[in-house]
Amino acid sequence: MRSLIKQKISESKSQEIDLAPLLDVVFILLIFFIVTTVFVKETGVEVDKPNAVSSQQLQKSVFLIAITDTGQVMYAGTNIGVAGVRATLMQASRTQTRPLIIQADKSVPTELLVKVIDQAKLAGLSNISLATQAQ
Template identity: 35%
Template sequence: MKRKKHTSGDDEAQVDMTPMLDIVFIMLIFFIVTTSFVKEKGLGVNRPEDNQNQNQNPSQALSIRIDADGVIQMNGREVDIRRVIANVQTYLANTPTTSAAIQAHEDTEHGIVVEVMNQAKIAGIEQVSVLVKKD
């Protein structure tokens, strides 16, 4: 058997990578296990309950219409903007309801719609919905 002579070219050192890979996998498992997941903060959504008040009939809601010229009609009768509170209170005295629907034309000034909403709230309406009527 011949013996091989060691030359300077054969003296290259090789590193065994197996222990290093084992350590990397152990660290990976450690970080995965110890990571705490933080719940992100966001906006809360108020969803209506399933058992809403079934006694209120949708036809009992106060109907307010505003046309393109700013003319206000409550239940088919023309009303001045300064008399909305009084008319809403009269309606509430005759028909107990907590909601109103304002149907505004798309060309109506926004200030009139907001003023009618505010007056309805002052008069005692709790829920005001706004609908936009397009031609």
């Protein structure tokens, strides 16, 4: 009788669930999602974009140029000015061809926007779009 009680007590203690394999799977999935995540590069400045009904989601692999309300032309957080657009885009597009998205503030003069587009075309880019805010 005594051995039967000891056997039941030892059986109840050994019926624990091992969580180590579950944690391994969770960490592997976490690492997988971290590695495969694609981040959209931003221009580094906040721009008040004009509204448009036909706005589309921003692509993940693009060149981004921002034109602030003060007329600064920004690329990757650096003020390159209108004169630096051509050289910067020529250097960046040597490795891969991607579309150019210009995020211009809605108060930017059209003349400045046209100058930036001209410099981008002289750099060899043909797929140029303007970023807008969805209404």
